[in-house]
Amino acid sequence: MIPRLTMKILITGIGGYLGSQLANALITEHEIAGTVRSSSKLDRICNQDKITFIDVDKTDWSEQIKSFKSDVVINTAALYGRKGELLSDLIHANIAFPQQILECIEHDAVFINCGTSLPASVSLYAMTKNQFVDLAKEYCKSHSIKFVNLRLEHFFGANDDPSKFTTYVIHQCVANLPLRLTDGNQQRDFIYIADLISAFKCILSSLNQLNSFESIDIGSGIALKVREFVELVAAVTKTNSEIEFGAIPMRENELMYSCADTHQIETLGWNLNYKLPDAVADMINKERV
Numbered sequence: 001m002i003p004r005l006t007m008k009i010l011i012t013g014i015g016g017y018l019g020s021q022l023a024n025a026l027i028t029e030h031e032i033a034g035t036v037r038s039s040s041k042l043d044r045i046c047n048q049d050k051i052t053f054i055d056v057d058k059t060d061w062s063e064q065i066k067s068f069k070s071d072v073v074i075n076t077a078a079l080y081g082r083k084g085e086l087l088s089d090l091i092h093a094n095i096a097f098p099q100q101i102l103e104c105i106e107h108d109a110v111f112i113n114c115g116t117s118l119p120a121s122v123s124l125y126a127m128t129k130n131q132f133v134d135l136a137k138e139y140c141k142s143h144s145i146k147f148v149n150l151r152l153e154h155f156f157g158a159n160d161d162p163s164k165f166t167t168y169v170i171h172q173c174v175a176n177l178p179l180r181l182t183d184g185n186q187q188r189d190f191i192y193i194a195d196l197i198s199a200f201k202c203i204l205s206s207l208n209q210l211n212s213f214e215s216i217d218i219g220s221g222i223a224l225k226v227r228e229f230v231e232l233v234a235a236v237t238k239t240n241s242e243i244e245f246g247a248i249p250m251r252e253n254e255l256m257y258s259c260a261d262t263h264q265i266e267t268l269g270w271n272l273n274y275k276l277p278d279a280v281a282d283m284i285n286k287e288r289v
Helices: 017-026 061-068 087-102 124-141 165-174 193-204 226-237 263-267 276-288
Strands: 008-012 031-036 052-055 072-075 110-116 146-152 154-156 187-192 213-218 223-225
Touching: 008 017, 008 061, 008 087, 017 031, 017 193, 031 061, 052 061, 072 087, 087 110, 087 124, 110 124, 124 146, 124 213, 146 193, 154 165, 154 193, 165 226, 165 276, 187 193, 187 226, 187 276, 193 213, 193 263, 193 276, 213 263, 223 226, 226 276
Parallel strands: 008 031, 008 072, 031 052, 072 110, 110 146, 146 213, 154 187
Antiparallel strands: 187 223
16 A cells, blocks of 8 residues: 555554554544553543544444554554463464454555564463464465564553563662662663654555565664663662662573664664663653653
8 A cells, every 4th residue: 555644543452552652643643543442541542532442342343443444553452471361361362363353454454563573482472473473474465465564672661561671670770679680691672662653653654665564673773781771770860779680580481682673664764763871761751740
């Protein structure tokens, strides 16, 4: 499809952190709908009166999605398995549900999947997310749907989930509370939410440049040790927190290196705007407002 000035964009998981930030960033230019559950909290979403919310706990949700006639679907819905969820729950959230969404959309639409940079061997979350990409690629081939898989690195920002590693570290340091961590020698790519949102905007404005199936790395393109990230946050916050590296063991199958190859997204006109110290400081300032 050739991107129009105004598109109809469906965001799955719009009540989540990434979904809500995308909705807030895109609502001024596009017509937005989003999937929610009856229990979803929507307090991070602005301009709610301009958004069509589709409750997937209701029996007619798929018909509502069909009637919206999306030009683009952005799938941010995901289950991470951090709270001991069953494998069947992860299969439903990360494979079956996005496939149901695919089956609701018309030919010539674009499906942008918020995937993961993690290999399948790391966790059941990564395994199910990657299996969906393999299945969806085959489905989209025969249904004239352009599929864009984004291999997302570790993104963070103000008011994100407090259980996420980056949020936890920043909150603990701001509050001068202790941190018990692994030895921190894993290398990760950390990207600020503002830079992540700008990458989505680049993709939306460049849809006609993309092939029928694309897999694009999204991150800062800079890897640093987790230990270095924590030390950077400690310096920015001037914390008095006691930081104990090596206090807990590495998780099984821990990935020791992950970093985005940003060449492809840069060819679409994207550039990193926030250096990590500036991103951490900006997040803290926004949470104080």
